[in-house]
Amino acid sequence: MHDQEITQLIFPDNKDLEQFLKDVGSYDIHEDLLKFGLKTKQFLYVDYKGEQYQEIVNFILDYEFAHHIELAAKEELEQLEAYDYEFLPDKIREANKILSLKGYGLFSYPNSGDFYALFIAKLEKITNLLQEELLLDDRIPFQERCIKYYR
Numbered sequence: 001m002h003d004q005e006i007t008q009l010i011f012p013d014n015k016d017l018e019q020f021l022k023d024v025g026s027y028d029i030h031e032d033l034l035k036f037g038l039k040t041k042q043f044l045y046v047d048y049k050g051e052q053y054q055e056i057v058n059f060i061l062d063y064e065f066a067h068h069i070e071l072a073a074k075e076e077l078e079q080l081e082a083y084d085y086e087f088l089p090d091k092i093r094e095a096n097k098i099l100s101l102k103g104y105g106l107f108s109y110p111n112s113g114d115f116y117a118l119f120i121a122k123l124e125k126i127t128n129l130l131q132e133e134l135l136l137d138d139r140i141p142f143q144e145r146c147i148k149y150y151r
Contacts, residue, residue: 108148
């Protein structure tokens with residue numbers, strides 16, 4: 001898949017795409033997408049040990065506000081806030097149960113660090129999102145080099 005295609009899947013807003021293309025600073029699309037997503041707060045940085053202060057719920061609320069949509073009812077978000085999990089992917093799965101009803105999902109962007117970079121995208125492009133190997137590091141297992149969706 002061409003770099004611009006994966007960029008459009010992750011940042012579908014044309015303004016974001018234009019800004020990203022202006023900001024591209026290296027020959028590593030993975031690194032550029034990660035930096036851009038974190039800089040523009042379209043990626044949620046979450047420590048691998050888990051989130052603090054309901055980061056995922058706040059991220060969903062910010063996404064809803066920025067895109068003028070409702071992805072979840074207040075009651076669903078309150079339940080998600082209170083959800084007790086042992087490992088972060090468990091909470092991401094719970095979030096995806098809620099978001100999938102509106103055709104969206106919380107995806108994990110691959111990285112070589114000890115953190116999660118999460119982003120929200122439409123599920124209609126899930127096949128294209130999950131098949132793309134972004135992190136080109138043979139020392140890391142193939143599945144860890146691709147975007148993940150926890151079901």
